[in-house]
Amino acid sequence: MFAYLVRRLFLMLVTLFGISVVIFFLLRIVPGNIVDILFAAAGYVDPADKANLEKELGIDQPLIVQYWHWISGFLRGDFGYSYVSEKPALQEILPRIPITARLAGLALLFSASIGIPLGVISAVKQGTRLDYALRVVSLSGLSLPSFWLGLLILTASVAMFGQMPIFNPNPQTWLEAFATYAVPAAAVGFRSAALTMRITRSSMLEVLRQDYIRTARAKGASDAAVNYHHALKNAILPVITVIGIEAAFLIGGLIVTETVFNIPGVARFLVEAIRWRDYPIVQNLVMFIAVVVVFANFTVDMLYAVFDPRIRYTD
Amino acid sequence: MRSVRALAATAALSLLAFSTIAVAGEPKQGGILRMYHRDSPGNASIHEGATYSLNVPFMPVFNNLVIYKQDEAQNRMDNIVPELAESWAWVNDNKTLTFKLRQGVKWHDGKPFTSADVKCTFDMLMGKAQQKFRQNPRKTWYEQVNDVSTNGDFEVSFNLKRPQPSLLALLASGYTPVYPCHVSPGDMRTHPIGTGPFKFVEFKANESIKLTRNTDYWRKGRPYLDGIEFTIIPNRSTAILAFVAGKFDMTFPTEVSIPLLKDVKSQDPSAVCVVEPNNVATNIIVNSTAAPFDNADIRKAMALALDRKAFINIMFEGQGDIGGTMEPAPAGLWAMPKEMLESIPGYGPDVNANREQAKKLMQKAGYGPDKHLAVKISTRNIPVYRDPAVILIDQLKSIYIDGELDVVETANWFPKVARKDYMLGLNLTGNAVDDPDQSFYENYSCGSERNYTNYCNKEIEKLFDVQSQETDIAKRKKLVWEIDKKLQEDVARPIIFHARTGTCWKPYVKGVTVMSNSSYNGYRYEDVWMDK
Numbered sequence: 001m002f003a004y005l006v007r008r009l010f011l012m013l014v015t016l017f018g019i020s021v022v023i024f025f026l027l028r029i030v031p032g033n034i035v036d037i038l039f040a041a042a043g044y045v046d047p048a049d050k051a052n053l054e055k056e057l058g059i060d061q062p063l064i065v066q067y068w069h070w071i072s073g074f075l076r077g078d079f080g081y082s083y084v085s086e087k088p089a090l091q092e093i094l095p096r097i098p099i100t101a102r103l104a105g106l107a108l109l110f111s112a113s114i115g116i117p118l119g120v121i122s123a124v125k126q127g128t129r130l131d132y133a134l135r136v137v138s139l140s141g142l143s144l145p146s147f148w149l150g151l152l153i154l155t156a157s158v159a160m161f162g163q164m165p166i167f168n169p170n171p172q173t174w175l176e177a178f179a180t181y182a183v184p185a186a187a188v189g190f191r192s193a194a195l196t197m198r199i200t201r202s203s204m205l206e207v208l209r210q211d212y213i214r215t216a217r218a219k220g221a222s223d224a225a226v227n228y229h230h231a232l233k234n235a236i237l238p239v240i241t242v243i244g245i246e247a248a249f250l251i252g253g254l255i256v257t258e259t260v261f262n263i264p265g266v267a268r269f270l271v272e273a274i275r276w277r278d279y280p281i282v283q284n285l286v287m288f289i290a291v292v293v294v295f296a297n298f299t300v301d302m303l304y305a306v307f308d309p310r311i312r313y314t315d
Numbered sequence: 316m317r318s319v320r321a322l323a324a325t326a327a328l329s330l331l332a333f334s335t336i337a338v339a340g341e342p343k344q345g346g347i348l349r350m351y352h353r354d355s356p357g358n359a360s361i362h363e364g365a366t367y368s369l370n371v372p373f374m375p376v377f378n379n380l381v382i383y384k385q386d387e388a389q390n391r392m393d394n395i396v397p398e399l400a401e402s403w404a405w406v407n408d409n410k411t412l413t414f415k416l417r418q419g420v421k422w423h424d425g426k427p428f429t430s431a432d433v434k435c436t437f438d439m440l441m442g443k444a445q446q447k448f449r450q451n452p453r454k455t456w457y458e459q460v461n462d463v464s465t466n467g468d469f470e471v472s473f474n475l476k477r478p479q480p481s482l483l484a485l486l487a488s489g490y491t492p493v494y495p496c497h498v499s500p501g502d503m504r505t506h507p508i509g510t511g512p513f514k515f516v517e518f519k520a521n522e523s524i525k526l527t528r529n530t531d532y533w534r535k536g537r538p539y540l541d542g543i544e545f546t547i548i549p550n551r552s553t554a555i556l557a558f559v560a561g562k563f564d565m566t567f568p569t570e571v572s573i574p575l576l577k578d579v580k581s582q583d584p585s586a587v588c589v590v591e592p593n594n595v596a597t598n599i600i601v602n603s604t605a606a607p608f609d610n611a612d613i614r615k616a617m618a619l620a621l622d623r624k625a626f627i628n629i630m631f632e633g634q635g636d637i638g639g640t641m642e643p644a645p646a647g648l649w650a651m652p653k654e655m656l657e658s659i660p661g662y663g664p665d666v667n668a669n670r671e672q673a674k675k676l677m678q679k680a681g682y683g684p685d686k687h688l689a690v691k692i693s694t695r696n697i698p699v700y701r702d703p704a705v706i707l708i709d710q711l712k713s714i715y716i717d718g719e720l721d722v723v724e725t726a727n728w729f730p731k732v733a734r735k736d737y738m739l740g741l742n743l744t745g746n747a748v749d750d751p752d753q754s755f756y757e758n759y760s761c762g763s764e765r766n767y768t769n770y771c772n773k774e775i776e777k778l779f780d781v782q783s784q785e786t787d788i789a790k791r792k793k794l795v796w797e798i799d800k801k802l803q804e805d806v807a808r809p810i811i812f813h814a815r816t817g818t819c820w821k822p823y824v825k826g827v828t829v830m831s832n833s834s835y836n837g838y839r840y841e842d843v844w845m846d847k
Contacts, residue, residue, distance in 0.1 A: 032726025041357045042450040043365030044764035045729045053449055084357055085520045086505050092520070154556050158582065164560035262548045262557075264522040272355060272521045272549075277726060 008301075012294050019290040020074075023283055024067050033059055034083040034277045057083055059279070070283055080280035084273075089280040093266065093288065100258070100265035104250050106181050107189035112243060115193040116232075119200025119239075124227055126205060134197065141194025146253045150187040150260035157183075167263040188257040192246040199242045203235035210234075236307055244300030248293040342539050342826065346845040350565045351554040352545040355521045358504035361492050362440065363450045367745075367834045370489045371568055372524045372545050374838040375538075376423075377492030377509035380414050380433065380471075381483065385839050388591065388831040390749055391648060392480075392788075395487045399428065399510065409478035409786065416469040420533045422495045423514045430465040435496040437463045437473070448500050453747075455756050455763055456485045459783075478784045481752040488748045489836040512538035512841035521547055532841075539826070539844035551575070559583045564821050564845070569593050569834055571817035573631045579819050588819040592636055592646045593834040594749055597626075597703050599809045600732065600740040600768045607688055608738060612676040614806040617739075618661040619673035620714045625666075626706055626812050636813040637662070639799040640754055643813055646831035648749055651796045659803045673714040682715045693721040694741035695728050703811060704741035732767045742767065744808075749832035751795045755779045759807060770807040823847050 035053045039045045054060040058069070073080055079089040122134040158164050165184070171177035207213065208231050216226050251267055258268035266285060273281035356369040361377065364370075380400040383390040397403075400414035420428040438444035441457045459479045464472050473482060485491060494500075498508045507515050510533070513526035524545040528538055546563070548554040555575060558566050559582045571579060571588065579586055599617070601608050608614055627635035636642075639656060641649035656662050663669055674683075682688045690711070694704040701722060708718035718739075723731055731737060746754050756779060757763055761771035775798060782794035803809065818829045823846045830837035 032724060032730065036726045036730050038357055039450065040725050040729050041364055041366055041369075042452040043729075044450075044452050045733045046450075046764055049450060056449075082520070084355075085518075086358075086501070151552055154553060158556050158560045162560060164557050164562055259550050260553055262546070262550065262553055264519070269521055275725075276357070 008298060015294055016290060020071055020287060023286045027279060027282055028063055032277060037276050079284045082281050083278045084276050089284050092281060093285055096264060096266045096269050099263060100254060100267055102181055103185055103254060103265060106185035107250060108243065108247060110185055110189035111192035111196050115196025116200050116239060119197040120204055120227060120232060122201040123204035123208060138194040138197040141190045146188045146191060147256040147260050149190060150257055153183060153187055167261060184257050184261040184263060188253040191253060195242060196239060200239050203238045204231055207231045207235040237304060240300055240303055244296055247296045251289055342844040343846060344539055345541050346847055347542045347544055348540050348843060349544050349563045351557060351563050351567055352547045353567045353570050354549050355547050359507045359518055360504040361490060363448050365452045370835050371838045373507060374489045375511055375513040375526055375543060375840045376507050376515050377511040379486060379491050379493060381487045383487045383836050385837060386828050386842055388828055389646060390830060390833050390836055392484060395483060399493055410475045411472050412482060413472040416471060417533060418469055420510050421531055422510055423508045423529060426497055428510050429468040430471040432496050433471045433493055434463045434465050436494045446500055453490060480786050481750045484748050484750045485753060489838060490747050512839065513543060523547060538841040543840060555579060564824050566819045568818045568829060569816040571819055573634050576817040585822050586819045587822055588817050589829050590634060590815050590817045591829045591831045592642060592813055592815045594642045594832050595743055595745040595834060596813050597811045598742050598744055600742045601806060602735055602737055604735055610680055612680045615660060616673040616676040616714055618806045618809050619669045620710055621661050621811060622666045622710055623812050626703055629706055630702055631814065634815045638813055639803050639810055641799055642749055642832050649751055649792060649795045651799055655796055655800060659800055670713050677715050687715045687717045689717050690738045691721045692718045692739045692741060693723050693737040695725055696722045700741055700743065707741060745834055747835045752783050759802060768808055775801055
């Protein structure tokens, strides 16, 4: 197990190094840089002023030198300065992380707490009206884009209640806090909940057909014991895998949701930083996301062993 | 019938507006004005920017020497009032403009304001100071200024190479704040210090901008508001919904499009909304240095093919204006008379006749029904650019030109235009001041940074100088009309239309004036108050 862990950690480092190279050079391939955008905002381009600014920001240097500056700084904990705000990149990124983390955590919680029970019910009640209804719900969850769902929620809130669940940085009441995070989390989590529901259903159906389930029933075990103790425990592994993958994909949905609900999280910030070609922000933020995703995958693999004692990692 | 209804509605709205003013009462102190912002400005330094994304939130931090009266919608020479200057005088055969400065004014950090600050600011703008702006988009405004000299702490003179009456108009723009000498240009980008009615509190990129009341403001009793908070919401649907739901007291100025205005009024009938022209012209930039538009006949044919009314009807439900370079009347002060405008090729009311003429020119250039000319029409990836470009492609079909849309990211737009890597471009030009000097020199003079097409006509440039020195307004107007007509006939940068846009606020917000001939000069907010 120890050797496995060491190998996994080494592979994680190699992956992160590869990601850093890809992020850095892909960002430079995108046409235009921060200077072009600053001059676009100023409405003119002066080649001499442009050259001065490129020199000031260090983006006139060879790419390999720029990469070395970034990666060596990153390893030392020096994340550089945002080209746009001229503030330390870390100071810009850090306050936004808890916002997105709360939103993502709540969305995943929403996904698991809605998706798994409804998936189980759908499987247990296979072929009934309830099953069909739940399958329609899950299909709609997979079909509705989160930005559309978000706008629908906002429009309906304004039309029906004259209120709008827009981000409130300092919620005073529980209701305000709920409105701040729960509604957007539901908007973005609906898709994952639908996916979780479908995976849980199919995985449960497969397990429910197994001989040992029939044996359990023959031994007189109650429906609840069979469904939740015997079946779900064995059906949960693919569900955990999906939730793990969804955690990585969630950032895509959050970009749209944070934009629609005007939430100042890292996802929206990343898009803005890309628009401005604010390299220090984009590079460090994507690296941060990469670290989270790589560790999320690692955690999922470790959870396999917790949920299924038959799985033991060896050399 | 429709026009009768429109007239009745206008009359009713006017009456409503009048009665609102009549019962408005005495201004009250207090309250934070909450407004959404359309996007995150790059920085906080007005002198380094050319977008009103920057003016709107940061103009309240500053004062100019002089400014256009903030409670009149139209910017005119006769409604320029003192700010940091108490008075001014033209001397030395109109070659020196001297300002007496206000005494006892303090910067927001407590340091005293003096004539040295004025000299510093303009030396930097002219590129003569040791400290430089990163970007200096309006350097050309001061080309006629030899130097700025001080006489004691409270007098300053602009010494000109030749008379330039419009200098006063340029100094009155929201783009011309006075900066402090003791704060570096870099610091002004992140934490601006001014003498204005509101102090800068914080600017969180993509999140918010906060200003607070300057309790030490030299204009006693102002501002009325305790502060202004801008929440940055790039998604327009979300922003408008938030305004309707009461999260904001006011929309971002001129950001409510004509179709959206209907939504706002239907969801929040109490909202006060105004629609004004804003001196932003949608135009075509023509690369006349390369084929096919190096051929004057093809350029002229393109100008003849334009159906300007169709653009306005499709995009703004008829609410827009047709004109030349200078903003159309009555909002614009320098617009050509209608009959003169209609004598320009392509401006005549009979679109079919214009297009028949255009077809003949195209045939002369070797194109026709069997041989179409293929062109690329480049534009920025923003709806206000893309939509008219699509209509332009449709209209050019009628004269054997097959257009292909080439959408360019903002980052690449100016570099692409600068290296002449385009055939036709769909462009928007906002004029900071409704004055020919600003528009002509900035957009059409040989070598100007913002003359994107590098249009260069020495004969017309001589006329730029003649009108610029003319002190008789009537004579100057005639010269300006001549120049504008020639610019259109030369197809230098064909103007398609001048847009109008909406601004809305809640009925308890008082003292808002939306400028009708500039998008850049009306955001001091010291007269705004809330009846709450």
